[in-house]
Amino acid sequence: MVRNKQVLLKNYVDGFPKESDLEVSSDATISLELPKNESGVVLLKNLYLSCDPMMRNRMTETYLGAYMESFKPGSPLVGVGVSEVVESSHPDFQKGDYVTGYINWEEFSVVRNPQLTKIQHTDVPLSYYTGILGMAGMTAYVGFYEICSAKKGDYFFVSAAAGAVGQLVGQFAKRAGCYVVGSAGSKEKVDLLKNKFGFDDAFNYKEEQDLTATLKRYFPDGIDVYFDNVGGKMLDAVLANMRVQGRIAACGMVSQYNSLQEPEGIYNMSLVIFKSIKILGFTFYHYLHLYPKFYDLILPLLREKKIEYIEDIAEGLEKGPAALLGLFSGKNIGKQLVAVAHD
Secondary structure, eight states: OEEOOEEEEOSOOOSSOOGGGEEEEOOOEEOSSOOTTOOSEEEEEEEEEEOOTHHHHTTSSSOOOSSOOOOOTTSBOEEEEEEEEEEEOSTTOOTTOEEEEEEESBSEEEEESOOEEEOOOOSSOGGGGGTTTSHHHHHHHIIIIIIIOOOTTOEEEESSTTSTTHHHHHHHHHHTTOEEEEEESSHHHHHHHHHTSOOSEEEEGGGOSOHHHHHHHHOTTOEEEEEESSOHHHHHHHHHHEEEEEEEEEOOOGGGTTOTTSOOOOOOTHHHHHTTOEEEEOOGGGGGGGHHHHHHHHHHHHHTTOSOOOEEEEESGGGHHHHHHGGGGTOOOSEEEEEOOOO
């Protein structure tokens, strides 16, 4: 038996979450031997944990998502992770395999009837499977290639553009020949968008008093495609600047996740009709069958260094709460994840 450090939800959260809503605990113990005479069990050594905005929704008693349940107070958080198989009585997994899937925020996990995927491509960093080769990458791929219908010459705008999804969407749009502008929350991020990710332009939304006027300045002829990661006031300003028959891929509403019971109103919805705007919300869960097609595109780009990708790695489970909650104040640059340290 060994101690098994965990990150627990202490109580359901109302409003903006605080680090005190989470607890890093070393009280739990775990056996590093599998149960005898039980098949289909996998013992995991967890390596990387993904910090994702939708985890905030699961901290409320009534989760508004349709495909997951709320976290339980006193239990570990759950999210996308990368793990090494320590022992296995499951025929699909062997000791030494690397896997990805939904795992507890803890050092070791015993998983029965696991919904895990064996990692086949280990020539790229394993941490990438929390982001560019995982949910974030698939979200960017699906949103751009399946929903945006972007074409060469389109005026393309992406919010939260320096985040895990936005940085990829912007690069996909540039590869397609679009004129691309992104918004972010600091000068450092704006510089990255223009100088590292190849955006045509970018702005710090925190420095702008009138987002409608700001977007008019960057898109004097209007926006053809908007990839929405934030919702709220930005979405409202975009609607005022969309061109006729514009398209909006609604991927995230991070500005609203701490006020789900009293979200901001959208006042320009009539323009959806007057401008014949198409808006489609989506999650990558409905497109899992496209993973092989996505890998065929993204893996060569990574191997040939034709796409840029930035990770923001917090070292150690004890830094997990700050890393996760930092998403909601824009502290992360690139994909935020936690590297699990083992003694």
